[in-house]
Amino acid sequence: MHEKERHRVILSAVQEKPVVTVPELVELTDSSEATIRRDIAALHVQKRVRRVRGGAEAINPPQFVGLAGRPFSVNEGLHAREKQAIAKEAVALCADGEPIIINGGTTTFQMVHFLANRRMQVFTNSFPIAEHLLKHSKNTVMLSGGTIYREQNIILSPFDNDVTRNFYARRMFMGAQGLGPLGLMEADPL
CATH class of the missing domain: 1.10.10.10 (Winged helix-like DNA-binding domain superfamily/Winged helix DNA-binding domain)
Incomplete structure (x- = not known):
């Protein structure tokens, strides 16, 4: 760096x-x-x-x-090949026409390249994911509402009854720091 x-x-x-x-x-x-x-x-x-x-x-x-952790722009270049391989396999699990949720992150961002020729309903809290899909695909894109965290390029809602309650998908893709007895672990409590 x-x-x-x-x-x-x-x-x-x-x-x-x-x-x-x-x-x-x-x-x-x-x-x-x-x-x-x-x-x-x-x-x-x-x-x-x-x-x-x-x-x-x-x-x-x-x-x-703000949120803890490295900014999106820093994380984006780390372990790029591994992230692309994970993203390719994740998109392979999806069928055209199906709604999916993609949480913001640099690994999940790599999914956009493999979604370019697909037609799906994508709900995300990530500006980079939404922007790329809007410019380079025919997917329907929905964004959540809330507070914008510039460094991480995501939107998080402080409200219990936000728009996420109204979107259903069989598959959700997200990055995490780890998986433990209490579930997914993140670097930041939000």
């Missing part, structure tokens, strides 16, 4: 939580601790973050806290 992109990730991370640690930034950027420490020092000199012991914090923390 280039320095400019790392700086963008660091600045985004400190806007999402009060203090971001060096190990968290190492994981987000897939960089070394030394590189992250140099980046924090450079951003501190530029007065874009405040360097604190073991990490960085925002100069002016936001009133509204």
Whole structure:
């Protein structure tokens, strides 16, 4: 990852939580601790973050806290071949005319390439998925409503009775951090 992109990730991370640690930034950027420490020092000199012991914090923390995790633009390039293979198999499970739900994410985004010649009803909370399908396919696309999370390019509704209750599909595709006894696990509680 280039320095400019790392700086963008660091600045985004400190806007999402009060203090971001060096190990968290190492994981987000897939960089070394030394590189992250140099980046924090450079951003501190530029007065874009405040360097604190073991990490960085925002100069002016936001009133509204965003989602945790790497931005869509960063995740998109990670493990691209594996994501494409998963997406191809996922689309192979679907039949034309059937309604499906595709949750936002970089692995699920890869499904759009294999849906290009299909005709389905696709419900999603992802701007990139919706935009690509609108431009490059004949699929019917429906978007959920709610708060837009720019870094992750998704929409999440704070309401219990949102439009998702009115859409039925036999198949739903989503990415997750893991699967455990309590179900799917995500990096962010939202």
